[in-house]
Amino acid sequence: MSTAAPTPRLNIDNINQNVVRAQYAVRGELAVKSELFRAKLARGDADLPFNQVISANIGNPQQLDQKPITFFRQVASLLENPKLLEHQDVLLKSLGYQTDVIERAQWLLSQCQSVGAYSASAGVPAIKQSVANFLERRDGFPADAAHIYLSGGASSGVNTLLNILCADKNSGILVPIPQYPLYTASLAVLDAVCVPYYLDEARLWGTDLEAIKTSYEKAKAEGVDTRAIVIINPGNPTGASLPEADIRSVIEFARQENLVLIADEVYQTNVFSGEFHSFKAVLRRMQQEQPGTYDHLELASLHSISKGMVGECGHRGGYFELVGFNPLVEAEIYKFVSITLCAPEGEPSYELYNQEYNSIFNGLKERAFALHAAFSQMEGVECGEPQGSMYLFPTIKLPAKAAEAAAAEGRTADEFYCMRLLEATGICVVPGSGFGQREGTLHFRTTFLAPGTEWVGNIIKFHKEFMDQYR
Amino acid sequence: MSTAAPTPRLNIDNINQNVVRAQYAVRGELAVKSELFRAKLARGDADLPFNQVISANIGNPQQLDQKPITFFRQVASLLENPKLLEHQDVLLKSLGYQTDVIERAQWLLSQCQSVGAYSASAGVPAIKQSVANFLERRDGFPADAAHIYLSGGASSGVNTLLNILCADKNSGILVPIPQYPLYTASLAVLDAVCVPYYLDEARLWGTDLEAIKTSYEKAKAEGVDTRAIVIINPGNPTGASLPEADIRSVIEFARQENLVLIADEVYQTNVFSGEFHSFKAVLRRMQQEQPGTYDHLELASLHSISKGMVGECGHRGGYFELVGFNPLVEAEIYKFVSITLCAPEGEPSYELYNQEYNSIFNGLKERAFALHAAFSQMEGVECGEPQGSMYLFPTIKLPAKAAEAAAAEGRTADEFYCMRLLEATGICVVPGSGFGQREGTLHFRTTFLAPGTEWVGNIIKFHKEFMDQYR
Secondary structure: OOOOOOOOOOOOOOOOHHHHHHHHHHOOHHHHHHHHHHHHHHOOOOOOOOOOOEEOOOOOHHHOOOOOOHHHHHHHHHHHOHHHHHHHHHHHHHOOOOHHHHHHHHHHHHHHOOOOOOOOOOOOHHHHHHHHHHHHHHHOOOOOHHHEEEEOHHHHHHHHHHHHHOOOOOEEEEEEEOOOOHHHHHHHHOOOEEEEEEOEHHHOOEOOHHHHHHHHHHHHHOOOEEEEEEEEOOOOOOOOOOOHHHHHHHHHHHHHHOOEEEEEOOOOOOEOOOOOOOHHHHHHHHHHHOOOOOOOOOEEEEEEOOOOOOOOHHHOOEEEEEEOOOHHHHHHOOOOOOOOOOOOOOOOOHHHHHHHHHHHHHHHHHHHHHHHHHHHHOOOEEOOOOOEOOEEOOEEOOOHHHHHHHHHOOOOHHHHHHHHHHHHHOEEOEEHHHOOOOOOOOEEEEEOOOOOOHHHHHHHHHHHHHHHHHO | OOOOOOOOOOOOOOOOHHHHHHHHHHOOHHHHHHHHHHHHHHOOOOOOOOOOOEEOOOOOHHHOOOOOOHHHHHHHHHHHOHHHHHHHHHHHHHOOOOHHHHHHHHHHHHHHOOOOOOOOOOOOHHHHHHHHHHHHHHHOOOOOHHHEEEEOHHHHHHHHHHHHHOOOOOEEEEEEEOOOOHHHHHHHHOOOEEEEEEOEHHHOOEOOHHHHHHHHHHHHHOOOEEEEEEEEOOOOOOOOOOOHHHHHHHHHHHHHHOOEEEEEOOOOOOEOOOOOOOHHHHHHHHHHHOOOOOOOOOEEEEEEOOOOOOOOHHHOOEEEEEEOOOHHHHHHOOOOOOOOOOOOOOOOOHHHHHHHHHHHHHHHHHHHHHHHHHHHHOOOEEOOOOOEOOEEOOEEOOOHHHHHHHHHOOOOHHHHHHHHHHHHHOEEOEEHHHOOOOOOOOEEEEEOOOOOOHHHHHHHHHHHHHHHHHO
16 A cells, blocks of 8 residues: 655656647647736726727637527527427517528427437437528538438537548648647647648649649658648638639549548638638539549538638537448447527528628628738738638748747747737737747738737737837 | 448447447336337337336436426526527516526626637636635535646536546546446446445445455456546435535545545435535535645536426536645646536525425425335335435345246346336336446336326335245
8 A cells, every 4th residue: 555645646757748748739828918908908907008808710610799599599599498399479478589480499399309309319300401491502512311410510420520531640631831839739639740830821732733732742751641631711710702713722632642631611602712622512613524434532621600700600500421431430430419599591580690690701801801901011011912711821020139039938939029019019910839830930820800900900009019119 | 442341330339349348238128118118108009007107217307297497497588599689678567587687697698798709728717716616615624726627517527527537447436336337337438446345335325444445455456547436426326415524534535545535416405304515615614623634636526407396307517526636637628518507596586496496305305204114014125215326226125036037038136127017017227237236136216207196106006016026
């Protein structure tokens, strides 16, 4: 029998080091500091040079000014309290509910019994069928509910897929750089290899097939067993929306090298320039054009209710659709559960729905272009026109003195810039180094979700002062 | 450039084998068959010897007859559709809402802004504070919201903790047998070691310190680095409720061997005999009695809104509280997000709340004792009195001929018995081998959630016929 232990069993060195490594990429000093500033302002502290904190660092529409879409929330209120359905007159006459809201709720309850019950393993069958119907309308090709898996947001779907794909330390996944850090963090936890490929800033952050091939060949030479390629379209953090030609070249490459395609398409309704092309539709067109050639390709495409005009991050709803997977592999894919609602059309709620949807879309577009206009006035800042998602990802060229000052603080130059921006204006953005960027370049990512456009002027003012100070 | 690949990239042999292994333990042929029977009945098929399927295999109260508690659902409906708060008169006069429901919803919205927004990393601070207040009332000891982490059900909390604890293939976790398969499945995915210890059926499935020590020493001799001990109290699948003496001996053992305590206490309000003792309260009492001796112990205790009288499985809400963890380790623990509601008292909704709560509690208790009485009439079946959780876990002794018939089908004898029970009566229970049981013993787990008690008679009838057939 040993004696009393003087210290806890767990310490930072003996816990799972994969988790420790993964965490470094995800947690941000800037976000923590912005919350401290927010708390200071809430206490009435007046010694900060700004009177509000603008969280342009995360795509969290409803934390800012975006109002939820009435239809979804009315339906959800009835699912939560089905006793309200005993008072349809009151709902219709006094509370602004429409008959289609009531019908939708009744139908969903008839399918899931109670939102308080565990649902079937891959989700409520009728909701999977609604997703399939949506995909058929979107793509003009059939979709089979049996291959649709509801998940708690797209993140948990990504996590499931990576858990299945990564068999050992040697399993590699091609991931775009810059990328949303979910991918690098999940791969770190799984102790698998992230094979980075650079997006082409000169072509509005499109995919660069030569860059993909180079990364793939380099990893192959190092003995990495690359199994899949991730594409985020529209892009996070880049805001890019891929042309069909880029998607075709990625599919052709996946065919040649026998790679699984993972298409992260959660921003598919946030497209401000051109139109969205889904990987599924493009793959199906290529299969029609050259019968047999692309039949064995495996595609997993993901979507979510967190983004788009819906913006219901807190509700954690999403799905992924599998195409071409081996049935035994598909049977192994862990089943996630969630409730997704889908949109009405041509019914009594449609007018308000459409009005709310367009107002959100137009607000985002307006702010995106206001930010872009501001960046184009700023010395040393370059940024492509807004295309999609919720983000802009400008390049910044900073004077050598700024880089020296950053190094003296032990920071990268982009971190240094973002920290000064936060301290001077209360605007919180994310340094490009958090997503990955080419050696020698600097960027930051900003959302265009924060209400109003007057804060954009504060960025211009700060930038000028910063450049003057370090020139 | 290689040529077109004739088969998909992924097959059952090249995906993550840890997932493949884990899945075998979780998926059940019985559950799949019971769903086929249910679909057959729904189609009006009349060739089955029963007219309904009774799902006594999973603790899913609202899939059966349990109604959600009005207070929680009224509050949730207002959180989903805050515009309803503009019509308080209608809510109060026509829809049966009380003022405390409205106040609770207003307060929660003031704290989280929108249920459609991502919340702070470890949960909305005010909700964590409500959990801390609940723990103080429950235990009579302080609780600090800073060490409470909201999670998507207790399962995701368990998963987080195991991810942190398991550093390599050699990391071991003591897990009770029988156990809820979440633990073995998660450890399989993490490729860590499950160190099983047997519960003492002769002492109403209490903990047996000698059995724990033997398992621990055996694992140590095999070079396993055992880091934690899991206790499920009240038990799943056993239905046991541990006396304080058992908890004290486990805490003392954890002190001696420097193990982290993981107390899975999701059934804490489902106690039908004696009272619930939380690990936190017992640990705090031991710390008071022998100052200094237990100060370095690490305890993680978990709770959920899925069980108890609330039964909101589909809402995926839970928390875990950490006591005594190294701050650097705690900082590494991944933050999960969820919304938990807590119960009102002495306010306008309390009467209905209390009535609903007691009616659920009494219904469960009545069915538990009806099942227990049935088991005591059945030849070769032994079962301790109902103590807690939602389960009974009787021992069954089957004739040798039954074991032979089972072997001829390639099944264990308990699987064979459960399959025949399902086919004869439509009642779906889980064989003891799904949870682990001592070599040479047979059990099954049944919930007592299904409405009515007449189905209990069908088990008696089936059992008699089964015994007569194989005697």
